[in-house]
Amino acid sequence: MREIILTRMTWEDVKKCVTEKSIVLVPVGSIEEHGPHLPLLTDSIIVEEVVKETAKRVIKEGIPTLVAPTIAFGYSSRDVMKFPGTIALRIDTFIDLVFDYLTSLIHHGLRRILVVNSHGQNYGALRVVARKIYEKTSVPIAIVPLCTLLAREVIMKYRKSDLGGILHAGEVETSVMLYLEKELVKLEKVSREVTVPPSPILGGDAMLRGKIFLTTWSYWRSEKGILGDPTVAREEFGKVVFDKIVEELVSIVKELYFKVFPKIEES
Numbered sequence: 001m002r003e004i005i006l007t008r009m010t011w012e013d014v015k016k017c018v019t020e021k022s023i024v025l026v027p028v029g030s031i032e033e034h035g036p037h038l039p040l041l042t043d044s045i046i047v048e049e050v051v052k053e054t055a056k057r058v059i060k061e062g063i064p065t066l067v068a069p070t071i072a073f074g075y076s077s078r079d080v081m082k083f084p085g086t087i088a089l090r091i092d093t094f095i096d097l098v099f100d101y102l103t104s105l106i107h108h109g110l111r112r113i114l115v116v117n118s119h120g121q122n123y124g125a126l127r128v129v130a131r132k133i134y135e136k137t138s139v140p141i142a143i144v145p146l147c148t149l150l151a152r153e154v155i156m157k158y159r160k161s162d163l164g165g166i167l168h169a170g171e172v173e174t175s176v177m178l179y180l181e182k183e184l185v186k187l188e189k190v191s192r193e194v195t196v197p198p199s200p201i202l203g204g205d206a207m208l209r210g211k212i213f214l215t216t217w218s219y220w221r222s223e224k225g226i227l228g229d230p231t232v233a234r235e236e237f238g239k240v241v242f243d244k245i246v247e248e249l250v251s252i253v254k255e256l257y258f259k260v261f262p263k264i265e266e267s
């Protein structure tokens, strides 16, 4: 099978990918506490596996695809810094890092870029970077805001937790990690930490958007670094969610490759 990981290729291999107008998938996660039961690298592990599996499938369908290195360093708000291990970039550092990274790809001629993000607090900054890059290079960057949202339907259908159970280190992330990296999940450490937000305008669950944006975490007081209910997590649910995310991402890549990017390039 052909190599799909950018950093394992030579520059001549990459040159060929440029000629083929490959689509580049860029996973973005975090190194952030995920309660006493999940590793710091949770977001990054999930998004990298999602992207690799997606790339394998679309390549089989004839779409030249590259998996670029995972950006594991993300923006995390100060509220999580009380839990040891989190590595938080300042928002400007994060923006600069992503800017330099993506403009390097563009410099080499890779202009079909899809950023797949798995860490909610990165999203606003990623949109800012995309705009900055467009201003400078005229290359539009596609972003999937939060990869778990791609499985929204199946999550709502099969979830066991009530609203508030899926936000951070809760039912979804713990289930997906049980499916992907079971040995990294400390099931004996799971506990339920569900905080109802002070008003419905805030949402309070990853599947329920609030009406307003409020700087994340500031109204929650999490004791163990969990916002949700990992006690109902299970591997089978994790598999269903993972498969659905990949299926949705495959169809997004196809739409971009066959319809969106060619249209942008001809204009």
Ligand SMILES: [Zn+2]
Residues within 6 Å of the ligand: 034, 042, 043, 118, 119, 168, 169, 173
């Ligand atoms: Zn997470």
